[in-house]
Amino acid sequence: xxxxxxxxxxxxxxxxxxxxxxxxxxxxxxxxxxxxxxxxxxxxxxxxxxxxxxxxxxxxxxxxxxxxxxxxxxxxxxxxxxxxxxxxxxxxxxxxxxxxxxxxxxxxxxxxxxxxxxxxxxxxxxxxxxxxxxxxxxxxxxxxxxxxxxxxxxxxxxxxxxxxxxxxxxxxxxxxxxxxxxxxxxxxxxxxxxxxxxxxxxxxxxxxxxxxxxxxxxxxxxxxxxxxxxxxxxxxxxxxxxxxxxxxxxxxxxxxxxxxxxxxxxxxxxxxxxxxxxxxxxxxxxxxxxxxxxxxxxxxxxxxxxxxxxxxxxxxxxxxxxxxxxxxxxxxxxxxxxxxxxxxxxxxxxxxxxxxxxxxxxxxxxxxxxxx
Amino acid sequence: xxxxxxxxxxxxxxxxxxxxxxxxxxxxxxxxxxxxxxxxxxxxxxxxxxxxxxxxxxxxxxxxxxxxxxxxxxxxxxxxxxxxxxxxxxxxxxxxxxxxxxxxxxxxxxxxxxxxxxxxxxxxxxxxxxxxxxxxxxxxxxxxxxxxxxxxxxxxxxxxxxxxxxxxxxxxxxxxxxxxxxxxxxxxxxxxxxxxxxxxxxxxxxxxxxxxxxxxxxxxxxxxxxxxxxxxxxxxxxxxxxxxxxxxxxxxxxxxxxxxxxxxxxxxxxxxxxxxxxxxxxxxxxxxxxxxxxxxxxxxxxxxxxxxxxxxxxxxxxxxxxxxxxxxxxxxxxxxxxxxxxxxxxxxxxxxxxxxxxxxxxxxxxxxxxxx
Numbered sequence: 001x002x003x004x005x006x007x008x009x010x011x012x013x014x015x016x017x018x019x020x021x022x023x024x025x026x027x028x029x030x031x032x033x034x035x036x037x038x039x040x041x042x043x044x045x046x047x048x049x050x051x052x053x054x055x056x057x058x059x060x061x062x063x064x065x066x067x068x069x070x071x072x073x074x075x076x077x078x079x080x081x082x083x084x085x086x087x088x089x090x091x092x093x094x095x096x097x098x099x100x101x102x103x104x105x106x107x108x109x110x111x112x113x114x115x116x117x118x119x120x121x122x123x124x125x126x127x128x129x130x131x132x133x134x135x136x137x138x139x140x141x142x143x144x145x146x147x148x149x150x151x152x153x154x155x156x157x158x159x160x161x162x163x164x165x166x167x168x169x170x171x172x173x174x175x176x177x178x179x180x181x182x183x184x185x186x187x188x189x190x191x192x193x194x195x196x197x198x199x200x201x202x203x204x205x206x207x208x209x210x211x212x213x214x215x216x217x218x219x220x221x222x223x224x225x226x227x228x229x230x231x232x233x234x235x236x237x238x239x240x241x242x243x244x245x246x247x248x249x250x251x252x253x254x255x256x257x258x259x260x261x262x263x264x265x266x267x268x269x270x271x272x273x274x275x276x277x278x279x280x281x282x283x284x285x286x287x288x289x290x291x292x293x294x295x296x297x298x299x300x301x302x303x304x305x306x307x308x309x310x311x312x313x314x315x316x317x318x319x320x321x322x323x324x325x326x327x328x329x330x331x332x333x334x335x336x337x338x339x340x341x342x343x344x345x346x347x348x349x350x351x352x353x354x355x356x357x358x359x360x361x362x363x364x365x366x367x368x369x370x371x372x
Numbered sequence: 373x374x375x376x377x378x379x380x381x382x383x384x385x386x387x388x389x390x391x392x393x394x395x396x397x398x399x400x401x402x403x404x405x406x407x408x409x410x411x412x413x414x415x416x417x418x419x420x421x422x423x424x425x426x427x428x429x430x431x432x433x434x435x436x437x438x439x440x441x442x443x444x445x446x447x448x449x450x451x452x453x454x455x456x457x458x459x460x461x462x463x464x465x466x467x468x469x470x471x472x473x474x475x476x477x478x479x480x481x482x483x484x485x486x487x488x489x490x491x492x493x494x495x496x497x498x499x500x501x502x503x504x505x506x507x508x509x510x511x512x513x514x515x516x517x518x519x520x521x522x523x524x525x526x527x528x529x530x531x532x533x534x535x536x537x538x539x540x541x542x543x544x545x546x547x548x549x550x551x552x553x554x555x556x557x558x559x560x561x562x563x564x565x566x567x568x569x570x571x572x573x574x575x576x577x578x579x580x581x582x583x584x585x586x587x588x589x590x591x592x593x594x595x596x597x598x599x600x601x602x603x604x605x606x607x608x609x610x611x612x613x614x615x616x617x618x619x620x621x622x623x624x625x626x627x628x629x630x631x632x633x634x635x636x637x638x639x640x641x642x643x644x645x646x647x648x649x650x651x652x653x654x655x656x657x658x659x660x661x662x663x664x665x666x667x668x669x670x671x672x673x674x675x676x677x678x679x680x681x682x683x684x685x686x687x688x689x690x691x692x693x694x695x696x697x698x699x700x701x702x703x704x705x706x707x708x709x710x711x712x713x714x715x716x717x718x719x720x721x722x723x724x725x726x727x728x729x730x731x732x733x734x735x736x737x738x739x740x741x742x743x744x
Contacts, residue, residue: 006739007639028401036402047423047561057409112634118401155639261427367379
C-alpha cells in the first residue's frame with residue numbers, strides 16, 4: 001500500500017452550525033447533481049445525469065484500451081474494445097444513485113461530497129453481459145470476490161490508489177451486470193467511464209466502476225480501500241461496519257411551479273396542481289408511493305405508472321403522480337416510496353458516519369399564491 | 373412588473389468566516405462547473421461545459437417552437453426551427469464563461485451562485501447569424517437595444533420574470549453573433565438552451581440567452597431586471613454601477629499530477645513536469661501567459677500555442693505550456709493572462725458587490741514527492 005503524506009485531511013464530522021467548507025464546495029462544483037426538474041425525463045439527457053468522480057477523469061484512448069481478466073480463472077483474457085463490441089450486445093435502462101446522496105442534509109454532517117438530493121440519474125446503458133465473459137475465463141471453484149479496477153488514480157485518506165471495488169461472485173454473475181461502452185445510444189463520454197465501465201443494476205454508484213482496465217478474481221474477500229474502509233455503514237469511527245450494497249428505496253418530487261433563483265422555493269398558483277416525480281429501489285420493485293404536503297405529518301397515496309417491459313422496468317425509476325388541490329399558503333412537499341421487500345423511506349434521518357444509503361424524505365418548500 | 377413576496381432572500385454579503393450556506397450549495401449542485409482536468413480538451417465534451425440556469429430548464433418542443441422578432445422593426449417576423457435551419461449555417465468555436473466565476477473565493481463573499489474557478493467551457497456552436505435576420509426585419513433608425521427573451525421563468529429578488537437581456541444594437545449586429553441550434557455537432561441539449569439560444573462571442577454568459585422565444589428591438593436602453601439590477605459592477609448596494617459586458621482575460625492551470633479526493637491537493641513526482649492549461653479574453657487576443665509556482669511572488673513566461681484559424685481562434689481559449697522542473701516541497705501554482713488591450717489578471721482580488729468579472733489569479737496547491 002502506497003501512502004502519501006500531507007494531502008488528505010482527516011475524516012471528520014462538521015461541527016454544529018458549521019457551514020459548508022470550501023473543500024466540500026469544490027467537490028459539489030465538479031461532481032454534478034441532477035437538477036430536479038430533469039426528473040421529467042424518462043431517460044436523463046446526457047450532461048444532466050449525476051457524476052461522482054473520486055480523482056480526475058482519466059485521459060484514455062478507445063483505440064488502444066485493453067481490458068484484462070485475470071486472477072482465479074483458468075484462462076486469463078485480454079480484450080480490446082473491438083473484441084468487446086463483437087460480443088453479444090444488450091441495452092438496459094438503469095437508475096444509478098450515489099451512496100452518499102442526501103449526505104449534506106444530515107446532522108451531524110459527514111465531511112465529504114456534500115450531496116443534497118440530486119445524486120441520481122437514469123440512462124440506457126449498452127454493452128455486453130459480464131457473466132458469459134467470466135464463464136469463458138473459467139472461474140476457479142474457490143472464487144469469492146471479483147475486483148474491478150478503474151484507470152482513475154489518486155489519494156484518499158493518505159492511500160494512493162487506482163479506484164478499485166470488489167463484488168461478490170454471485171453478484172458479478174447476475175445476468176443484468178454489463179460491461180458498458182455506450183450510454184443513451186452514443187459512445188460513453190469521458191466523465192461516465194469512456195471507453196468501458198461496469199453497470200451493476202440495483203447497486204449504489206460505487207459498484208459501477210468507470211474507466212475499467214482490469215477484472216481480477218480473488219479466492220478471498222477484497223480488502224482494498226473502497227470496500228474495507230470507504231463504503232461501509234458505521235455507527236462510529238471505530239465500528240468496522242457493514243458494506244454499502246443495494247440502493248434503498250427513494251422517491252423524489254419534480255418540484256412543481258417555478259422557482260426563486262436563490263432559495264429555490266417554488267411558487268405555485270392556486271388550483272389543481274399535478275405533483276409528479278420518480279421512485280426507485282435496488283432491493284425490490286416499488287409497490288407504493290405516498291405524498292405529503294405538510295412536511296410528513298399526513299400522507300396520501302400517489303398513482304404509480306405501470307412498470308415498463310422487463311429490460312426497462314425493473315432497474316429504472318418509475319413515474320408517480322398526485323393531484324394536489326393547491327390553496328394559498330406555505331407548504332413542505334415530500335414523497336416516500338415503499339418496495340416489495342417492505343423497505344420504506346424514513347421521516348427521521350437514518351445516520352451513519354459516512355452518510356451512506358440515507359433515504360430521508362425530501363423537503364420541497366412551496367408557496368401557493370392567488371391565481372394569476 | 374409582477375412581484376412575489378416571501379420567496380426571495382435579500383441580497384447580502386457573507387459574514388466573515390461564514391461557511392457556504394445550504395442555499396449556495398443548492399445552486400452549486402445544479403449549476404455544473406468544468407472539472408479542471410477537462411481543460412485538456414480543445415472542445416469541452418458535452419456534459420462537462422459549465423451551466424448556469426437561473427430558474428428551471430424549460431420543457432420546450434422543437435417541432436412547434438417559434439421565434440418572434442418584433443418591436444422597432446419594419447417587418448415583424450415569426451420563424452420556426454425549420455425556417456432558421458434553412459438560413460445560412462455557420463459553426464464557431466466559442467469559450468463561454470459565467471460573469472460570476474470565482475465569486476466564492478472573494479472576501480467578503482457575495483451570496484449567490486458560489487463559483488470557484490470552473491465556470492467556463494468551449495463549444496462548437498452551429499446556427500445562423502443574427503445580423504442578416506435583423507436587417508431583413510428592418511431595424512428602425514431609432515433602434516437602441518435588442519432584447520432577447522428566454523422561456524425560463526422564475527423569481528429573483530421578488531421580481532417574477534422570463535429571463536431577458538438587452539444587448540446594444542451595435543453588438544447584436546456583429547457578424548459573429550449566432551442564433552445557435554447545435555452544440556458540438558448535435559442538437560442543443562435541454563440544459564444548453566434547446567431548441568434555440570443566442571451566442572455572443574466575447575461576452576460573459578449572461579448575454580447568451582437560452583431557450584430563446586422573442587427578439588424585441590427597443591428605441592431605448594432596456595431596463596429589465598437582468599440589465600438594470602442583476603448584472604452590474606457596483607461598489608456598494610446603493611451604487612447604480614456599470615453593466616457587465618465582455619470577458620476579462622483569464623488563464624487556468626490544468627492541475628498537474630493526481631489529486632487527493634477531498635482537498636484536491638495535487639501530488640506531482642519529482643522531475644520535469646509539463647504544466648499546461650488554457651487562456652482567453654473577450655476584449656482582445658491573449659498575447660502573454662505567465663506561470664507562478666510560488667503563489668504569485670515570481671513569474672515565468674509560458675509558451676502560447678498558435679491561435680487557430682479565424683473561425684476557431686479569436687473567440688476560443690488558447691492552450692499554453694510551461695516546463696516546470698519539480699523538486700520536493702509544497703507549491704502554489706497559478707497563471708495570468710494578458711491580452712492585446714493591455715488587460716491582465718490581478719494577484720489581489722478585484723471586488724464588487726455582485727462578485728462579477730473577477731479574474732483573480734487561480735491557486736493550485738501542489739505537493740511534489742520523491743520520484744516513485
